[in-house]
Amino acid sequence: MAEKILMIALSPTMEEGTIVKWHKKEGDSVKSGDVLCEVETDKATMDYESSQEGTLLKIVHGDGTASKVGDLIGVIGQKGEDIQAILSAAPAQSAAPAQPVASAQPVASAQPSAPAQPTAAAQSVAAKPSSAANGPLPTLSPGQSKSSPLARKLASRNGYDIRQISGSGPGGRVVKRDVEGFNPSLAQPAAAGQAYVAATGQNVDIPVTGKRAVIARRLSESKFSAPHYYLKSSVEMERVIEARSMLNKEQTEKVSFNAFIIKFVAEALKRHPAVNASWQGDHITQFGSIDIALAVDLGNGLMTPVVRNCGNRGVVDIDHELKELIQKTGAGQLKPEEYTGATFTISNLGSFGVEEFTAIINPPGAAILALGELKKVPVVDEHDQIVVRQVMKMTLSCDHRVIDGATSGRFMHELTRTMENPVRVLY
Amino acid sequence: MAEYNYDLIVIGAGPGGYVAAIRASQLGLKAAVIEKDKPGGVCLNIGCIPSKALIHQAEVFRSIAGLKEMGVVIDSSKFDYSVVFKKSRTAADRLSKGVQSLLKKNKVELLPGTARFVSAHEIEIDGKNRVTAANIIVATGSSPRQIPGFEFDEKQVLSSTGALMLETLPKRLIILGAGAIGMEFAHIMNSFGVEVTVVEMLDQILPLEDADSVDVVARDFKKRGITMHTSTRATKLQKSKSGIKLTIEDATGKSSTLDADQLLVAVGRAPNSAGLGLESIGVKLDRGFIVTGDYYETAVKGVFAIGDVIPTPLLAHVAMKEGEIAVEHIAGQDPERRVPSDEIPSAVYTEPQVASFGPTEAKLKAAGMAFEKAIFPYRGAGKSVAVEQPEGMVKVLYAPETHEILAAHISGANATELIHELLLAKKAELLPEDIATMIHAHPTLSEAVMESARVAEGWAIHI
Numbered sequence: 089m090a091e092k093i094l095m096i097a098l099s100p101t102m103e104e105g106t107i108v109k110w111h112k113k114e115g116d117s118v119k120s121g122d123v124l125c126e127v128e129t130d131k132a133t134m135d136y137e138s139s140q141e142g143t144l145l146k147i148v149h150g151d152g153t154a155s156k157v158g159d160l161i162g163v164i165g166q167k168g169e170d171i172q173a174i175l176s177a178a179p180a181q182s183a184a185p186a187q188p189v190a191s192a193q194p195v196a197s198a199q200p201s202a203p204a205q206p207t208a209a210a211q212s213v214a215a216k217p218s219s220a221a222n223g224p225l226p227t228l229s230p231g232q233s234k235s236s237p238l239a240r241k242l243a244s245r246n247g248y249d250i251r252q253i254s255g256s257g258p259g260g261r262v263v264k265r266d267v268e269g270f271n272p273s274l275a276q277p278a279a280a281g282q283a284y285v286a287a288t289g290q291n292v293d294i295p296v297t298g299k300r301a302v303i304a305r306r307l308s309e310s311k312f313s314a315p316h317y318y319l320k321s322s323v324e325m326e327r328v329i330e331a332r333s334m335l336n337k338e339q340t341e342k343v344s345f346n347a348f349i350i351k352f353v354a355e356a357l358k359r360h361p362a363v364n365a366s367w368q369g370d371h372i373t374q375f376g377s378i379d380i381a382l383a384v385d386l387g388n389g390l391m392t393p394v395v396r397n398c399g400n401r402g403v404v405d406i407d408h409e410l411k412e413l414i415q416k417t418g419a420g421q422l423k424p425e426e427y428t429g430a431t432f433t434i435s436n437l438g439s440f441g442v443e444e445f446t447a448i449i450n451p452p453g454a455a456i457l458a459l460g461e462l463k464k465v466p467v468v469d470e471h472d473q474i475v476v477r478q479v480m481k482m483t484l485s486c487d488h489r490v491i492d493g494a495t496s497g498r499f500m501h502e503l504t505r506t507m508e509n510p511v512r513v514l515y
Numbered sequence: 516m517a518e519y520n521y522d523l524i525v526i527g528a529g530p531g532g533y534v535a536a537i538r539a540s541q542l543g544l545k546a547a548v549i550e551k552d553k554p555g556g557v558c559l560n561i562g563c564i565p566s567k568a569l570i571h572q573a574e575v576f577r578s579i580a581g582l583k584e585m586g587v588v589i590d591s592s593k594f595d596y597s598v599v600f601k602k603s604r605t606a607a608d609r610l611s612k613g614v615q616s617l618l619k620k621n622k623v624e625l626l627p628g629t630a631r632f633v634s635a636h637e638i639e640i641d642g643k644n645r646v647t648a649a650n651i652i653v654a655t656g657s658s659p660r661q662i663p664g665f666e667f668d669e670k671q672v673l674s675s676t677g678a679l680m681l682e683t684l685p686k687r688l689i690i691l692g693a694g695a696i697g698m699e700f701a702h703i704m705n706s707f708g709v710e711v712t713v714v715e716m717l718d719q720i721l722p723l724e725d726a727d728s729v730d731v732v733a734r735d736f737k738k739r740g741i742t743m744h745t746s747t748r749a750t751k752l753q754k755s756k757s758g759i760k761l762t763i764e765d766a767t768g769k770s771s772t773l774d775a776d777q778l779l780v781a782v783g784r785a786p787n788s789a790g791l792g793l794e795s796i797g798v799k800l801d802r803g804f805i806v807t808g809d810y811y812e813t814a815v816k817g818v819f820a821i822g823d824v825i826p827t828p829l830l831a832h833v834a835m836k837e838g839e840i841a842v843e844h845i846a847g848q849d850p851e852r853r854v855p856s857d858e859i860p861s862a863v864y865t866e867p868q869v870a871s872f873g874p875t876e877a878k879l880k881a882a883g884m885a886f887e888k889a890i891f892p893y894r895g896a897g898k899s900v901a902v903e904q905p906e907g908m909v910k911v912l913y914a915p916e917t918h919e920i921l922a923a924h925i926s927g928a929n930a931t932e933l934i935h936e937l938l939l940a941k942k943a944e945l946l947p948e949d950i951a952t953m954i955h956a957h958p959t960l961s962e963a964v965m966e967s968a969r970v971a972e973g974w975a976i977h978i
Binding site for chain 1: 885
């Protein structure tokens with residue numbers, strides 16, 4: 089009996105995925121666990137493994153097709169089977185239940201992760217006109233582009249901007265094959281600072297799809313439902329820098345600065361578990377594990393890979409996992425369980441020269457820590473002398489439904505003191 | 516570098532060959548075409564053109580019935596079919612001369628004679644003169660296919676050529692093969708009063724066409740008194756002075772015999788690939804057809820093949836397009852690699868006519884492709900009723916989600932002209948909604964095309 093292959097939710101937030109590439113051809117035999125195709129979800133490119141055995145009889149949604157969860161994307165069965173009945177029933181999109189892959193999520197009702205995304209970090213190229221007219225042109229060409237009605241329909245069904253697609257038809261018209269051969273990931277705008285917009289005076293509309301749509305939705309949800317408030321502290325970083333250089337002398341691989349911050353935050357959370365918590369409507373969950381996410385920029389969005397169980401791990405161990413996660417993030421290979429369910433999030437814009445900023449809470453966590461740059465500033469020391477110190481400004485955003493000001497104040501005090509005197513982690 | 520006599524030599528001046536040669540000349544190539552018979556090939560001389568002339572005459576003759584209804588008394592006792600025949604030859608000859616002057620005007624040399632490859636760049640004509648070219652296109656076409664036991668004698672057992680050359684009509688004619696050629700002759704002969712019986716091995720007449728289209732023709736032909744045996748094989752032929760006797764066997768294995776004056780065998784066409792020395796230069800053949808790749812190049816670089824001699828639809832307009840592609844490629848342009856098979860129109864000049872492009876509904880089903888169909892009957896377009904041709908339909912097959920046009924099948928009056936609006940839409944990737952919302956003149960048969968698109972969009976008015 090032939091069976092439908094439906095698009096399933098490969099991540100908890102996935103409502104639609106684009107089939108990047110089928111690994112099986114029609115007629116190939118398929119074993120349970122074989123990778124059928126790669127699917128680009130809202131967050132990453134995932135392998136779709138078959139839960140069925142047999143022969144791939146039909147590919148209904150080919151490479152590059154956007155498919156909603158529940159869509160019929162293929163048919164599997166025995167060679168020579170009549171699959172007409174299945175195919176003719178295809179357009180009726182049953183509300184197939186989402187089947188999230190099993191993930192190690194700390195909370196049963198774990199909300200999809202929403203990254204901390206300060207507006208300052210928006211990497212859109214199309215935002216500001218620039219006088220650098222001789223800079224490289226962006227992939228978007230403003231104004232009208234020629235395209236066939238079918239190409240426009242296909243593009244809109246796939247969520248593509250037709251103007252990003254170059255045409256191969258008569259007179260450069262965009263035709264069906266151009267849309268089918270279009271790879272949106274290759275057409276994404278380049279990272280900030282690398283592309284300029286010619287001052288044409290024309291607006292450019294960029295369609296909101298995939299990651300961008302998720303970022304927009306989740307952050308709006310967070311910002312508009314969680315009452316945010318902010319605490320700011322300055323930390324003198326000499327001791328952390330010293331500790332790091334001491335440790336790195338003994339290590340073949342240098343431990344990153346972010347790993348140290350994660351470690352210190354984990355220690356502070358251990359001592360103030362009320363901050364490591366989540367608003368659940370009718371109750372507050374205090375997490376049994378400290379899972380800290382770090383916001384990672386992708387140029388066209390951002391991801392929040394999560395280092396699990398930081399409370400019980402050393403900084404070298406944390407650093408090792410963090411590097412692996414960042415590498416996977418860049419390659420688009422993060423699995424949902426690797427970027428969802430953070431109990432606390434850190435966003436670091438220090439490398440952009442940002443002095444300080446406030447971040448939006450990344451649910452299900454109730455707090456996010458925003459780090460500015462390390463900067464030498466004049467400080468009045470305990471002897472009332474003006475001295476030069478390396479100072480970093482940290483801003484904690486809290487969900488007031490979960491964390492009151494005194495609680496977060498104590499947490500920040502703990503964190504600051506630990507960073508200024510790392511020996512405190514021994515207490 | 517070797518110096519050649521020509522940039523391009525085309526073997527065969529049929530529709531594929533002469534178009535290729537002229538296109539080559541337009542693109543600045545020095546071109547020649549070798550032809551052993553008259554320029555224009557089968558199409559102009561013993562195919563499409565003379566048969567269309569006969570069909571036109573047949574329809575003029577058929578209109579007598581309508582005149583009688585109006586009280587016009589017509590004396591057809593002096594009807595002379597040889598005049599009809601001569602008119603068809605006049606048309607063919609005029610167009611053949613037209614091709615000659617077109618070649619001349621475009622500075623394409625016409626080399627009369629039979630060609631044979633000496634090497635990939637050299638050809639011997641009639642075993643004497645040798646000419647060389649940088650590129651050679653084989654466009655030698657096809658001939659009526661013979662089957663053992665039913666060999667053509669062109670007196671009692673006719674090929675399509677023999678049938679075109681008839682100067683007197685038989686009383687009774689059996690046509691073996693209900694493809695486009697067989698059915699067009701059935702239409703011609705029946706119109707002139709010949710008793711026609713058609714025998715087809717497959718389960719429908721016009722086996723390549725969509726069943727709904729064929730239905731329109733089959734019903735009309737039956738009404739006109741044409742007997743059609745489908746799923747029936749001819750097993751034996753006996754010739755005698757008084758005529759022929761054909762033994763047939765139906766699907767159940769039951770045998771019976773049919774008597775007639777003549778038998779037309781129209782069971783397909785075979786490629787003219789023998790005697791050219793193709794294998795000796797390394798060109799690959801498959802069951803007589805020349806095997807080609809992109810731009811219709813054969814296994815031998817610089818040697819191309821187009822038209823009926825390769826296994827693509829045996830249609831003059833396909834040969835022409837293939838020739839253009841090969842030549843444009845030779846001239847360094849960037850044409851499509853092959854003719855897109857779903858954009859090839861087919862046209863059957865029976866009355867009612869049949870025209871189509873793309874797969875039939877049955878083929879889409881067999882391929883497991885998702886599709887939807889929109890059908891609009893001719894009678895919903897007022898014009899068809901006014902001109903007394905209300906039988907027919909426009910059928911559009913389209914993709915369920917995008918509404919991309921996959922195929923169209925039209926049967927009825929002027930179907931062979933009407934098909935092109937849908938084909939243009941297909942090629943330009945227009946959607947049914949584009950046709951549905953375009954203003955069509957009233958009253959026209961084209962309104963049926965518009966309404967079929969509206970059926971697809973769910974808002975046909977006249978149904």
